Amino acid sequence: MSNGPYGQLACGCGAVTLLVCGAPLGHGRDAEGEPVSLWPQEAIQLGQGADELEVVPDASGVDAWQCWRCGERLLHADDEAGVAVLAGSSEDDDEAGVALTAAQQRRLAALGYRVDAGP
Numbered sequence: 001m002s003n004g005p006y007g008q009l010a011c012g013c014g015a016v017t018l019l020v021c022g023a024p025l026g027h028g029r030d031a032e033g034e035p036v037s038l039w040p041q042e043a044i045q046l047g048q049g050a051d052e053l054e055v056v057p058d059a060s061g062v063d064a065w066q067c068w069r070c071g072e073r074l075l076h077a078d079d080e081a082g083v084a085v086l087a088g089s090s091e092d093d094d095e096a097g098v099a100l101t102a103a104q105q106r107r108l109a110a111l112g113y114r115v116d117a118g119p
């Protein structure tokens with residue numbers, strides 16, 4: 001197991017940090033074609049900033065986790081799929097397979113994400 005490409009996410013003002021543990025479920029692209037990595041929600045833990053973190057529903061139906069102080073969005077999360085979506089993707093993450101269930105992939109597709117089929 002690797003630590004994955006993300007150890008910690010921090011917002012612009014530093015008030016909110018999230019810890020990312022384990023390995024991603026897969027990689028893909030968001031509706032704008034930007035690379036994303038897909039993580040089990042339980043891989044995301046709040047480091048600090050419980051008072052600054054706000055979770056707001058996005059237009060697409062997923063929750064955006066953001067800092068209300070600086071407004072920076074740290075990730076998107078979908079409770080139905082139980083998946084957290086992080087911007088960016090590590091191309092050198094060779095072990096990336098697709099560990100998403102078919103139901104999760106359908107849900108993500110419905111939200112506008114395209115999941116890479118894997119190597």
Ligand SMILES: [Zn+2]
Binds near residue numbers: 013015016067
């Ligand atoms: Zn902030």
